Amino acid sequence: MSDKSSFYPELIREIKPASGTLGVLLPGLGAVATTLIAGVHLINKGVAQPYGSLTQMQRMRLGKRTSPRFALIKEVVPLSGLNDLVFAGWDIFPEDAYQTACHAGVLPRELLDQVKDRLESVRPWPAVFEQAYVRRLSGPHLKSGPSKKHLADMLVEDIETFRLREGIQRAVMIWCGSTEVFTQPAPVHETIEAFEAGLKANAPEISPCMIYAYAAISAGVPFANGSPNLAVDIPALVEYARRRHVPIAGKDFKTGQTFLKTVVAPGLQAKMLGLAGWFSTNILGNRDGEVLDDQGSFKTKEVSKGSVLGAILQPELYPELYGQVFHKVRIEYYPPRGDAKEGWDNIDIFGWLGQPMQIKINFLCRDSILAAPVVLDLTLFLDLAQRAGLSGIQEWLSFYFKSPMARADLKPEHDLFIQHLKLTNTLRILVGEEVLDHSGLDYYESGDAYRVGMGGA
Numbered sequence: 001m002s003d004k005s006s007f008y009p010e011l012i013r014e015i016k017p018a019s020g021t022l023g024v025l026l027p028g029l030g031a032v033a034t035t036l037i038a039g040v041h042l043i044n045k046g047v048a049q050p051y052g053s054l055t056q057m058q059r060m061r062l063g064k065r066t067s068p069r070f071a072l073i074k075e076v077v078p079l080s081g082l083n084d085l086v087f088a089g090w091d092i093f094p095e096d097a098y099q100t101a102c103h104a105g106v107l108p109r110e111l112l113d114q115v116k117d118r119l120e121s122v123r124p125w126p127a128v129f130e131q132a133y134v135r136r137l138s139g140p141h142l143k144s145g146p147s148k149k150h151l152a153d154m155l156v157e158d159i160e161t162f163r164l165r166e167g168i169q170r171a172v173m174i175w176c177g178s179t180e181v182f183t184q185p186a187p188v189h190e191t192i193e194a195f196e197a198g199l200k201a202n203a204p205e206i207s208p209c210m211i212y213a214y215a216a217i218s219a220g221v222p223f224a225n226g227s228p229n230l231a232v233d234i235p236a237l238v239e240y241a242r243r244r245h246v247p248i249a250g251k252d253f254k255t256g257q258t259f260l261k262t263v264v265a266p267g268l269q270a271k272m273l274g275l276a277g278w279f280s281t282n283i284l285g286n287r288d289g290e291v292l293d294d295q296g297s298f299k300t301k302e303v304s305k306g307s308v309l310g311a312i313l314q315p316e317l318y319p320e321l322y323g324q325v326f327h328k329v330r331i332e333y334y335p336p337r338g339d340a341k342e343g344w345d346n347i348d349i350f351g352w353l354g355q356p357m358q359i360k361i362n363f364l365c366r367d368s369i370l371a372a373p374v375v376l377d378l379t380l381f382l383d384l385a386q387r388a389g390l391s392g393i394q395e396w397l398s399f400y401f402k403s404p405m406a407r408a409d410l411k412p413e414h415d416l417f418i419q420h421l422k423l424t425n426t427l428r429i430l431v432g433e434e435v436l437d438h439s440g441l442d443y444y445e446s447g448d449a450y451r452v453g454m455g456g457a
Contacts, residue, residue, distance in 0.1 A: 006434050006436075011430070012429070021085070021086050021168045022380075025172065027090045027128075027173065027175050027176065027212045028090070028091060028177030028178065029090065030100060030177075030287055031100075031106050032375065033097075034106075035368040035369065035371075042114060044082055050082075050376070053376050054377050054423075056373075060073055060424045061436065062434075077384055077431060078384070079383075080380055087122050088158075089122065090126065090128070093140075096119065096121075106369065127141060127142055127143065129142050132204070134291055134294075135294045148200075151211055152199060156218055159171065159219045171219075171221045172222045172223075172224075172382045173222070175209055175223070177208070177209065181229075181297055183207060183230045184230075190236060191236050192243070195240075209225065209227065209229055209230075212231075213225065217237065217240050217244050220244060222247040222248065222383065223248050225252070226378075228303065233251055235408075242391055246391055249393070251401055256365045256370060257280055259416070274322070275325050275348070275349055276350060281344050282331045283342050284340075285336055289332075289341075290333055290335075293333035298331060306329060307402075312414045339366055339367050341364075344363075346360060347361070378397065388430055395410075395413075399419040399422070404419070424436070
């Protein structure tokens with residue numbers, strides 16, 4: 001970086017054009033995936049709006065405050081258009097996307113029927129699935145093979161068949177499948193050589209999600225993990241992605257209660273208000289809720305949700321404010337709610353002279369409605385990253401995740417506002433625009449600041 005500007009000319013990238021169609025590969029063709037697919041087609045028909053999507057609706061500032069330009073993100077960087085997206089996926093159930101979307105009940109039938117033909121054309125391939133990793137689900141639509149390496153090869157074959165059938169050159173894979181049971185890193189995850197040997201030997205430590213990630217990287221397809229389970233965030237696959245020049249990101253879509261935590265917690269820390277305890281509970285009744293009713297899968301989600309507060313509040317720096325926080329997270333399966341998730345947060349804080357106060361939050365949200373634009377943005381940004389020649393971990397996409405990936409020697413950033421600035425500044429850097437730091441002192445302390453501000457020459 002120049003010592004006299006906030007430009008990074010050495011990081012500007014020549015971005016290949018987003019020409020032709022972009023394949024969107026979705027392991028887990030359930031509520032989130034079908035809500036995304038239906039939404040894209042409804043938006044393309046002009047009967048709906050892409051609310052919640054940064055790539056479609058957000059404007060970012062370019063240049064100084066004295067002469068700003070505000071442009072849509074999709075005007076700043078070349079992104080694929082929604083008309084250029086082609087969808088495919090895998091699932092343990094054989095129903096097409098229309099049948100699945102009707103069963104999920106996220107969108108009303110009158111909306112789904114307007115794009116029924118498009119949804120019916122998306123029929124899932126048989127899935128790679130292992131009951132030990134998702135104990136509350138079982139389905140008949142499964143791949144079988146003598147080894148996990150054979151299963152990975154079958155996934156690569158599906159991808160190549162899809163590419164040939166649709167005539168596409170580019171694709172992105174976003175894991176939208178269920179949360180797998182909690183898994184600790186093992187020796188088989190350390191190197192790609194050990195991992196591939198484990199695939200051939202049917203190592204029990206290699207989960208279906210890891211197999212999808214490996215297949216995507218092998219096929220040169222960017223991959224993001226939308227669930228909290230261990231997947232592409234293991235040393236073997238991080239290194240494999242770097243070798244293959246494939247962008248990766250994850251993990252666990254940040255949508256509801258944790259999204260609010262990454263809004264509220266930075267405010268508490270910025271004000272130096274103390275935190276004694278934070279109790280969070282959710283009810284939801286969709287397939288995700290059923291899966292999380294199993295303690296093994298819940299443990300995976302609990303770890304993901306629980307990591308946020310400590311990273312933002314930094315108790316090691318402020319032990320008197322955050323050193324004794326009691327943080328508890330609960331998720332309850334409640335079938336009558338379906339996809340309509342409700343979260344309650346009780347936050348016990350303290351201020352001047354240690355006097356106690358409370359914050360109560362009741363968030364009645366829609367799980368798949370919040371997640372669908374996240375999947376869309378990740379698809380378009382990962383494709384952008386690949387066309388810009390970026391590879392490996394894409395930390396600038398941490399805005400979208402509860403447990404964002406970062407380089408091994410760096411702590412991930414959880415503050416939503418820092419994450420957002422990281423994302424938009426990365427886009428500015430890629431196209432040679434000035435990075436924003438919002439200090440503003442130069443508007444007041446430079447030699448002619450006041451004269452210029454009063455209309456002088």
